[in-house]
Structure formats: C-alpha cells, structure tokens
Amino acid sequence: MDTSFRLFPEQASTAAEQVDRLYVFLLGVASFFTLLIFLLIVYFVIKYRHGARADRSQVSGNRYWILEITWSLIPLGLTMIMFGWGADLFFKVHQPPPDCIEINVLAKQWMWKIQHADGKQEINSLHIPVGKPVKLRMISQDVIHSFFVPSFRVKQDVLPGRYTTIWFQPTKTGRYHLFCAEYCGTSHSRMTGEIVVQQPAEYAQWLRGASSESPEAAGESLYDQFRCGTCHNNPTNPRCPPLDGIFGRMVRLEDGSTLQADEAYLRESILDPTAQVVAGYKPVMPTYKGQIGEEEVFQLIAYLKSLQPPQQRTPKSGPPPFETPNDTDQQP
Amino acid sequence: MSVAELPRRHYLNANYNIWSWLLTTDHKRIAILYMISLTLFFFVGGAAAILFRLELMTPQGDLLISETYNRLFTLHGVVMVFFFLIPSIPAVLGNFLVPMMIGARDMAFPRLNLLSWYLFMAGGILAIAAIVGGGVDTGWTFYTPYSTTYANSQVMAMAMGIFVAGFSSILTGMNFIVTTHTMRAPGMTWFRLPLFVWSHYATAVIMVLGTPVLAISLALIALERGLGVGIFDPKLGGDPLLFQHLFWFYSHPAVYIMVLPSMAVVSEIVPCFARKRIFGYSFIAFSSVAIAVLSFLVWGHHMFVSGQSVFAGMVFSFLSMLVAIPSAVKVFNWTATLHKGSISLETPMLYALGFIGLFTLGGLTGLFLATLAVDLHVHDTYFIVAHFHYIMVGGAVMGYLGGVHYWWPKMTGRLYPEWWGRVSAVVVFVGFNLTFFPQFVLGYLGMPRRYHVYPDEFQVLNVMSSAGASILGLGYLIPLVYLLWSLKYGKAAGPNPWNAKGVEWQTPSPPPTLNFDETPVVTEEAYAYPPLDESSAEGEPLEPVAN
Numbered sequence: 001m002d003t004s005f006r007l008f009p010e011q012a013s014t015a016a017e018q019v020d021r022l023y024v025f026l027l028g029v030a031s032f033f034t035l036l037i038f039l040l041i042v043y044f045v046i047k048y049r050h051g052a053r054a055d056r057s058q059v060s061g062n063r064y065w066i067l068e069i070t071w072s073l074i075p076l077g078l079t080m081i082m083f084g085w086g087a088d089l090f091f092k093v094h095q096p097p098p099d100c101i102e103i104n105v106l107a108k109q110w111m112w113k114i115q116h117a118d119g120k121q122e123i124n125s126l127h128i129p130v131g132k133p134v135k136l137r138m139i140s141q142d143v144i145h146s147f148f149v150p151s152f153r154v155k156q157d158v159l160p161g162r163y164t165t166i167w168f169q170p171t172k173t174g175r176y177h178l179f180c181a182e183y184c185g186t187s188h189s190r191m192t193g194e195i196v197v198q199q200p201a202e203y204a205q206w207l208r209g210a211s212s213e214s215p216e217a218a219g220e221s222l223y224d225q226f227r228c229g230t231c232h233n234n235p236t237n238p239r240c241p242p243l244d245g246i247f248g249r250m251v252r253l254e255d256g257s258t259l260q261a262d263e264a265y266l267r268e269s270i271l272d273p274t275a276q277v278v279a280g281y282k283p284v285m286p287t288y289k290g291q292i293g294e295e296e297v298f299q300l301i302a303y304l305k306s307l308q309p310p311q312q313r314t315p316k317s318g319p320p321p322f323e324t325p326n327d328t329d330q331q332p
Numbered sequence: 333m334s335v336a337e338l339p340r341r342h343y344l345n346a347n348y349n350i351w352s353w354l355l356t357t358d359h360k361r362i363a364i365l366y367m368i369s370l371t372l373f374f375f376v377g378g379a380a381a382i383l384f385r386l387e388l389m390t391p392q393g394d395l396l397i398s399e400t401y402n403r404l405f406t407l408h409g410v411v412m413v414f415f416f417l418i419p420s421i422p423a424v425l426g427n428f429l430v431p432m433m434i435g436a437r438d439m440a441f442p443r444l445n446l447l448s449w450y451l452f453m454a455g456g457i458l459a460i461a462a463i464v465g466g467g468v469d470t471g472w473t474f475y476t477p478y479s480t481t482y483a484n485s486q487v488m489a490m491a492m493g494i495f496v497a498g499f500s501s502i503l504t505g506m507n508f509i510v511t512t513h514t515m516r517a518p519g520m521t522w523f524r525l526p527l528f529v530w531s532h533y534a535t536a537v538i539m540v541l542g543t544p545v546l547a548i549s550l551a552l553i554a555l556e557r558g559l560g561v562g563i564f565d566p567k568l569g570g571d572p573l574l575f576q577h578l579f580w581f582y583s584h585p586a587v588y589i590m591v592l593p594s595m596a597v598v599s600e601i602v603p604c605f606a607r608k609r610i611f612g613y614s615f616i617a618f619s620s621v622a623i624a625v626l627s628f629l630v631w632g633h634h635m636f637v638s639g640q641s642v643f644a645g646m647v648f649s650f651l652s653m654l655v656a657i658p659s660a661v662k663v664f665n666w667t668a669t670l671h672k673g674s675i676s677l678e679t680p681m682l683y684a685l686g687f688i689g690l691f692t693l694g695g696l697t698g699l700f701l702a703t704l705a706v707d708l709h710v711h712d713t714y715f716i717v718a719h720f721h722y723i724m725v726g727g728a729v730m731g732y733l734g735g736v737h738y739w740w741p742k743m744t745g746r747l748y749p750e751w752w753g754r755v756s757a758v759v760v761f762v763g764f765n766l767t768f769f770p771q772f773v774l775g776y777l778g779m780p781r782r783y784h785v786y787p788d789e790f791q792v793l794n795v796m797s798s799a800g801a802s803i804l805g806l807g808y809l810i811p812l813v814y815l816l817w818s819l820k821y822g823k824a825a826g827p828n829p830w831n832a833k834g835v836e837w838q839t840p841s842p843p844p845t846l847n848f849d850e851t852p853v854v855t856e857e858a859y860a861y862p863p864l865d866e867s868s869a870e871g872e873p874l875e876p877v878a879n
Contacts, residue, residue: 005789015705019709023706026699029696030697033692040667044670044675049676050675064611067668071664072657075657076657079654086702086704087649090708091646142477148712150778155712157638159572159573180780181781188398189784
C-alpha cells in the first residue's frame with residue numbers, strides 16, 4: 001500500500017477515473033465562483049471604501065432585473081449539468097455487468113468476513129483479480145456498516161436484515177484500503193481491511209490454497225441438520241413447494257402477485273417464511289430467525305442455487321406437480 | 333460631538349432582583365438569558381472539539397481510548413447542533429430584535445417566550461446529566477439500530493434532553509410567526525420589513541413544521557430502546573432506514589434553521605457598512621422563503637449510499653441542486669450591494685464579509701455532495717465534515733458573532749474596543765480556514781469521519797487541522813474577554829452608533845423596558861440610506877470611526 005503523503009487518491013478502478021473527471025469539473029466551477037466572489041468583494045471594498053473618490057451614481061431601471069435573472073439562470077444551468085452527469089454515472093455504477101465474480105460479505109462489529117464462491121474465506125481482506133468485474137452481496141449481522149474503498153471511489157452501506165450489493169472493476173494490482181464508513185460503535189475506526197488486487201493467475205493460485213468446505217456443501221449439511229427435506233422433499237405430502245431450480249424462477253404468491261426468487265426472497269423465506277407465501281400453500285413453515293446466522297443463510301442460499309431444475313419443467317403458477325428430488329447427484 | 337451617556341432608565345437596570353430576571357417576560361431579558369446559557373454550551377462543545385483535535389494529531393489512539401473519543405465527538409455534535417447553533421441567532425438576536433425591528437413592545441406571547449427558555453434549560457440539564465452520567469456514543473445522528481439496541485451509553489437521557497429542547501424551538505418559532513403577523517407598527521408593511529425579519533419568519537416556519545418530526549423520531553427511539561417495540565431494528569421486525577428518513581426530514585431543514593438567521597444578520601450588516609440600500613430586496617426576501625420550502629424536499633441526499641433506491645437518489649439529487657439557486661441569489665445580491673457603496677470595515681462588516689466567503693465555499697462544496705456519483709466517494713468522509721462546518725461554523729457562527737458585535741451597543745449600551753474586534757474577526761477567519769480546508773483534501777483522499785485511529789498518510793493534514801483549531805479556539809476567546817470588559821469599561825454607545833437605518837436604532841441604547849417611548853410610525857422602506865453623492869468622497873461619517 002502506498003502510504004506516502006499525497007493530495008489526490010490513487011485511481012484503481014474503472015469508476016475512479018470517471019468520478020475524478022466529474023470531480024475536477026466540480027472543482028473548476030467551485031473555484032471559479034469562489035474566486036469571483038472573493039475578488040469582487042476585495043475590488044469593491046478597495047474601490048468604494050469610505051472616503052475614496054469613486055463614481056457612485058446609482059443605476060436604475062431594467063438592468064437590475066437582467067442581473068437577477070442572469071445570476072439565477074447560470075447556477076440553474078450549471079447545477080443541471082452536475083445533476084445529469086452525476087446521475088448518469090451513478091446509474092452506471094449501480095448496473096453490474098452480467099459476468100461478475102460474486103462474493104458474499106458479512107459485516108459485524110468490528111470485522112469484515114468475506115466468503116468466496118468456492119468456499120475460501122478471509123477476514124478483513126479481500127482478494128480479487130485485476131480487470132474482472134466483482135460484485136459483492138453484503139449484509140450486516142448487527143448495526144449498519146458501510147463498505148468503502150477510496151481507491152475505487154465506491155461506497156455502499158451494509159444493512160442488517162437486508163442485502164445490498166456493490167460492484168467494481170479493479171484496473172491496477174496492489175493493496176488498497178478498505179474502510180467502514182458508517183459509524184458502528186466503539187472500534188469503528190478499527191473496522192478496516194485491505195483489498196488485494198492480483199494478476200488473474202496469482203489470484204487463481206491464491207484461491208486454490210487451503211480452501212475450506214464449499215458453501216454449497218455447508219449449506220447442504222445445514223439443510224439436513226434442520227430437516228428441511230422432511231417437508232420440501234416429501235413426494236407424498238407436498239405441504240411445501242419443492243425447491244429444485246427455485247433460484248431465479250418466477251414465483252406466484254398467495255396474493256396473486258409474482259416475483260423472482262432471488263437471494264433476498266430466499267433469505268426472507270428462511271427467516272420470515274410467512275411474509276410471502278407461494279400460492280397454493282399454507283403458511284405452516286416455522287421461522288428460523290435467531291436459529292441461524294447470516295453466514296449460514298449465505299450457505300443455504302448457495303446450496304439452493306446449486307439445485308438444478310427437474311427434467312420436467314414445472315408450470316410457473318400454482319402448486320407445481322411434485323418431482324422426485326434428485327439433488328443428491330447434483331453435489332459438487 | 334457630545335459624549336453619549338447611557339439613558340437613566342433602561343431594561344437592564346429596571347430591576348436588579350434575581351426574580352426580575354428569572355421570571356421576566358421582557359423579550360430582551362429573555363434574549364440575554366439565552367445568550368448566557370448558549371455561551372456556556374458553546375464553550376462546552378468547543379472544549380470537546382479541542383480534545384479530539386489533540387487526539388487526532390497522531391494516527392494512533394494515544395491520548396484517548398475509543399470509548400472516550402466516540403463520546404467526545406457525540407458531545408460536540410449534540411451540544412453544538414441542538415444547544416448552540418439551532419437556538420443561537422433566533423433565540424438571542426431574533427428574540428431581542430424581531431419585536432424591536434417591527435416597532436413592537438414585546439413578542440406576541442411573552443410568557444410562552446419565557447417558557448421556551450425554561451424548556452431549553454430543562455433539555456440542556458438533561459443533556460448535561462447524560463454527559464456527566466457516562467456520555468453518549470452514537471454520534472449526534474443517533475442512527476439505528478446502533479442507538480436503540482447496541483449502544484451502551486446514556487442514549488435515553490440525551491434523547492429526552494433534545495426532545496424537551498425541541499419544544500422550546502417550536503414555541504420560539506410560533507412566537508416569531510404570530511408576532512410578525514400581528515404586532516407590526518403602523519406603516520410597517522411586509523415589504524418594509526427588514527430582511528432580518530423575513531429570514532426569521534422563514535426560519536420560524538421550519539421550526540414549527542420540522543421540529544415535531546424530530547420529536548417523533550426521538551420518541552420512537554425511546555420506545556424501541558426502552559420497551560423493545562420493534563420499529564427500527566430488523567431483529568425486532570423494524571427498518572433501520574425508516575429512522576434515517578425521519579431524522580433527516582427534520583435535520584436537513586435544521587441546517588437552514590442555523591444558516592437562514594445568519595443570512596438575516598448579514599443582510600442587515602452589509603447595507604449599513606456600505607451605506608446603501610440592499611440590492612434586490614425582494615429577491616433576498618423570497619429566496620429565504622424558497623430555501624425554507626426546498627429544505628423539506630431534500631432529506632434523501634443524506635442517504636445516497638444507504639440502500640435507498642437509485643431513482644429516489646436521482647429525485648433527491650435534482651431537488652438538492654435547486655437549493656443552489658436561492659443561495660446564489662443571496663450571495664450575488666450581497667456582493668452587488670457593495671458596488672458603488674461607501675464601505676468601511678468595522679468588526680461586524682468583517683464578520684459579514686467572512687460569512688459571505690465561507691458560505692460561498694460551503695455552498696459550492698454542497699454541490700459536490702448533491703452530485704450522486706461524487707457523493708458515492710465523499711459520503712461519510714472528512715469532505716462532508718469540512719462542508720458542513722463551512723456552513724455551520726463559517727456560516728452560522730460567523731453570522732452570530734457578526735450580529736452580536738453589530739447589536740452589542742444596542743443590547744448593552746456600550747461599545748467594545750474596535751481594534752480588538754477586528755483582530756478577533758481576522759483570527760477567527762484564518763483559524764477557521766486552516767482547520768477545515770485541509771479536511772476537504774482529507775475527505776477526497778478517503779479518510780472516513782468519526783475515526784479515532786487512522787492510516788499514517790493522513791497525519792500531515794490532520795496536524796494542520798488541529799493547529800488551525802487552536803487558532804480558532806483563541807479567536808473565540810478574544811471576543812469573550814473584550815465583550816465582558818466592555819460591559820463595565822466600554823464607552824457609551826448612544827442610540828445609533830453605526831448611523832444605521834432600522835426602527836431598533838431609533839430608541840435609546842439600552843432600550844427602555846417597553847422598547848419605545850412612543851410607538852414608532854414607519855414611513856419609508858428598509859435600508860433607506862440617503863443617496864451617496866455622485867463621484868464624491870463623502871459618505872455619512874460613522875461615529876466610532878470619528879472617535
């Protein structure tokens with residue numbers, strides 16, 4: 001990490017350069033008007049100081065209105081440029097490309113726990129390859145935190161009870177600060193870490209080293225441990241919808257609406273199952289809130305994602321006809 | 333020139349009994365009560381700032397432990413925002429001057445006015461109790477669920493204190509509104525009102541409409557923290573962002589409660605020391621109203637990275653940009669007032685010009701934060717700390733000090749030493765910029781706010797900032813000394829030491845208890861300074877200069 005004194009932060013992501021360009025534009029506008037007002041005040045104070053000879057004949061009539069309108073419209077125009085430019089870039093920064101590396105981030109007082117797709121875990125550091133878009137799915141176990149990497153010019157609050165996402169594409173290898181930017185209690189300022197951006201080959205090697213159990217496998221053992229299959233895999237008594245291929249599918253709910261079963265929906269259905277019940281089923285599933293932590297929810301979702309849809313596609317609405325689950329041969 | 337003497341009877345010597353102060357319904361005495369209490373709170377909040385600026389001289393946490401550091405910045409924020417800045421100009425200068433400027437004998441509800449001071453003190457004592465009883469470590473923003481479930485400090489007492497003090501703000505605001513509507517002297521039409529009154533009217537509207545929402549959010553915190561009712565904590569079924577919406581719905585307008593009255597003061601000082609009617613009177617008046625209205629529509633710009641939707645962010649960004657227009661209109665009009673004036677740089681004018689400069693920079697850096705993609709980077713960094721200190725200290729405190737210096741002769745009947753006044757204005761200006769300008773750089777570099785320990789590369793800028801803070805602290809102590817000194821030794825000011833226009837200058841200094849011996853009749857617009865002779869060297873002489 002470059003720790004020398006500097007006046008401008010390092011640019012290490014695709015967004016950084018774009019944000020800086022907008023920042024320089026804003027700096028230009030701000031410096032111009034600050035200088036303008038400062039110089040005008042100094043000039044007037046000197047020229048029209050008490051006792052100095054100067055032309056003090058007052059102008060009257062329309063010029064007064066022209067001035068007022070001019071100095072209302074110029075700021076309006078400039079701020080609209082700032083708004084449009086900033087909004088456009090903000091929108092882009094919130095649209096992750098489809099081929100992102102997805103990584104789960106769990107924030108808690110006062111550490112960052114990172115869970116890579118293949119099960120590799122790390123604390124207060126995040127290894128990523130240079131030149132590849134990375135998307136983080138983040139949740140907090142306690143209070144609000146905020147994931148902030150100055151060199152990437154990105155920041156996103158990490159909330160308890162809800163997933164938020166952020167994506168970036170590093171452009172330079174190196175080590176960069178990771179800060180928690182939302183005040184989160186006693187050791188807030190020690191909730192820091194580093195982002196390690198590596199060459200893809202180096203990164204692949206790092207991923208291979210000493211990997212722990214994959215999240216799918218961990219999720220499966222949780223699935224067994226909590227006996228989810230008793231209901232969800234029961235072909236004779238379908239009290240619960242089967243879960244094969246659930247991820248990404250459109251789900252019809254009791255109230256007639258449909259939604260896509262994404263991570264947020266799966267998480268909610270585990271922790272608060274009666275909130276959005278699938279049409280045709282009764283709200284009989286017990287809640288697992290308080291029994292499993294956010295880390296385990298991540299693992300369960302990873303397992304559910306790994307379940308392939310059954311050969312015979314189920315209709316998109318109504319209680320689907322039950323298929324014999326064949327998830328056993330889907331395990332990695 | 334005859335030597336001015338204090339009038340024989342005035343509101344200060346009408347009665348020396350302690351109860352004549354503690355039970356007074358005279359708006360001028362209530363203003364003095366507020367001034368004394370606010371000065372105490374200001375130095376309490378300032379002392380906390382000096383301590384944590386000392387800590388931040390080094391990257392390690394070596395002077396204070398994290399718990400103490402967190403309590404200090406919370407103390408600084410809570411005390412400065414709720415117990416100094418929000419009441420400062422309205423409760424001291426507004427209380428003293430709004431009735432006098434419109435030619436009234438008192439506020440519309442003098443007893444409510446006294447009650448508002450008692451509520452303020454009750455809130456203040458609760459806050460002090462919370463500090464003495466262990467402090468609060470949530471930051472002045474009380475973000476949930478930290479404040480409701482996780483913080484292990486005196487959150488309840490502090491929230492109660494702010495809750496109670498809020499009612500004092502509501503009462504003051506109501507009093508301004510009713511007083512301005514019903515108590516204007518004969519001939520004082522709305523467009524003859526000094527801009528000070530217009531600005532205070534706009535402020536009062538925000539106080540009355542916004543403060544109840546703060547009270548609600550604090551009450552909900554107490555419900556969740558005290559009784560476990562799930563409102564904000566997801567573990568109890570609540571939504572943490574709901575709190576941020578409620579909190580900023582008040583606390584963004586609150587920034588305008590701080591800065592609109594400062595603009596009010598500047599709009600009085602600039603024409604007086606330029607000897608010229610203010611440029612664009614009605615534009616300045618309506619820009620205050622526009623700022624008050626817009627202030628309620630921009631709270632979401634505090635939440636661009638909170639998880640609020642991208643489209644909500646865009647709407648709030650757009651609306652926030654619009655605030656720039658009435659703000660720019662004011663700055664340009666003040667500057668244009670200087671054009672072809674006859675300018676002298678007495679202490680109040682130095683503070684007012686300092687305000688214009690610092691407010692301009694503070695306002696322009698606000699645009700950085702309203703610009704979505706840039707806010708993504710600078711949100712919750714020192715950039716934002718620098719920005720709001722330019723508005724709240726560079727703006728609001730400069731305005732308050734300018735106003736105190738401008739009306740000190742009216743309030744006390746005595747002049748302070750002018751040379752020391754100018755020194756203090758310059759020291760404050762220099763100290764302020766040295767403290768807060770480096771923080772813009774720090775923020776863009778990425779140093780998060782509320783950090784007790786920080787990476788080594790940020791140290792140089794932090795040391796600059798701390799050095800500036802010590803100069804700024806000195807700059808605030810100088811006026812405290814010479815203003816107190818002037819109470820006994822200052823020269824008598826006479827009714828109108830600045831040769832200013834405005835009804836308040838037509839009565840003796842200090843004014844009699846009922847303000848005017850006979851009700852003034854207003855026959856001219858505000859700031860009707862006599863035309864300056866073309867190409868002449870003469871303006872009207874200012875008496876203190878002649879002295």
